[in-house]
Amino acid sequence: LAGQKIAFLGTGLMGAPMARNLIAAGHAVTVWNRTHAKAEALVADGATLASTPADAVADCTVAIAIVSNGAAVADLLFDAGVAEAMPEASVFIDMSSVTPAEARHHAARLSAHGVAQLDAPVSGGTKGAAAATLAIMAGGEKSVFERVRPVLEAMWRPVLVGPSGAGQLAKLANQAIVGVTIGVVAEATLLMQAGGGDVDAFRDALKGGFADSIILQQHGRRMATGDFEPGARSSIQLKDMINIAAEADKLGIRLPLASQVRERFDALVNELDGADLDHSALYVELKRRAQKH
Numbered sequence: 001l002a003g004q005k006i007a008f009l010g011t012g013l014m015g016a017p018m019a020r021n022l023i024a025a026g027h028a029v030t031v032w033n034r035t036h037a038k039a040e041a042l043v044a045d046g047a048t049l050a051s052t053p054a055d056a057v058a059d060c061t062v063a064i065a066i067v068s069n070g071a072a073v074a075d076l077l078f079d080a081g082v083a084e085a086m087p088e089a090s091v092f093i094d095m096s097s098v099t100p101a102e103a104r105h106h107a108a109r110l111s112a113h114g115v116a117q118l119d120a121p122v123s124g125g126t127k128g129a130a131a132a133t134l135a136i137m138a139g140g141e142k143s144v145f146e147r148v149r150p151v152l153e154a155m156w157r158p159v160l161v162g163p164s165g166a167g168q169l170a171k172l173a174n175q176a177i178v179g180v181t182i183g184v185v186a187e188a189t190l191l192m193q194a195g196g197g198d199v200d201a202f203r204d205a206l207k208g209g210f211a212d213s214i215i216l217q218q219h220g221r222r223m224a225t226g227d228f229e230p231g232a233r234s235s236i237q238l239k240d241m242i243n244i245a246a247e248a249d250k251l252g253i254r255l256p257l258a259s260q261v262r263e264r265f266d267a268l269v270n271e272l273d274g275a276d277l278d279h280s281a282l283y284v285e286l287k288r289r290a291q292k293h
């Protein structure tokens, strides 16, 4: 299935390296981004530039979007005319993180245009996107999933987790683990620092133990060095934490740990001006909280 005509909408922090990997896998990739310069940068890698999202998808077999949230996806699909312009029997893969309800709603509206949707949000951050080692959680029909699986494999490991919306539910569960883990890695780092321990040696010592994780190593390192250049923005982690709370509410369950962490991300974004800092900057908010007066 190499050589698909792929339209790629949204070449932000995640989208740009993902589009590069699709080109490297031998697909013909047409790119569009709201801020045009970010899409233009991919022409040197072999992408074709489209001037509107509708133009980008006009003769595609598969369209992929990875934009900020569900409202941005709806803008593209229904205001910018993507749903209308998608060829009959093409597949729209939404790799953005949106709510399960939004995913199901978009899928239903697209099917009226003869277009199938797969929700396929990812985990692995910009490093995973660049290295083509993204975990991909897909929701939709099995036949559609099988059709586009080779395309997704250019980005790593797609797994079908259920019907439409299930990929987004898995992503929310994933983000609960990410958010809470970042929080506890920050608290562990603060504990070590308060007691005069060497935090770099600490992370090294924990390698391979029960508490080891990519978050301990990658995000913990950022906390130690104060490097909060965004790999994943705090504003986006906050969106996920809000969506987790809303979904839990809808399902009638309480998630007290995720809810604590949502409040801390809210403070980071809205009190400390941290929207565009990496989500590991939760450390800064927790450090502020750690000071006893």
Ligand code: NA7
Pocket (backbone or CB within 6 Å): 010, 011, 012, 013, 014, 015, 033, 034, 035, 036, 038, 066, 067, 068, 069, 071, 072, 073, 075, 076, 095, 096, 097, 098, 231, 232, 233, 236
């Ligand atoms: P970024 O780097 O903030 O990228 C967000 C992208 O979404 C970027 O291309 C934006 O265009 C685009 N965007 C945002 N709003 C719109 C609207 N209304 N219409 C069209 N395009 C829009 O985030 P990431 O790459 O880290 O994350 C993207 C998704 O992956 C997100 O759902 C995460 O949760 C997971 P811009 O360049 O600002 O013009």
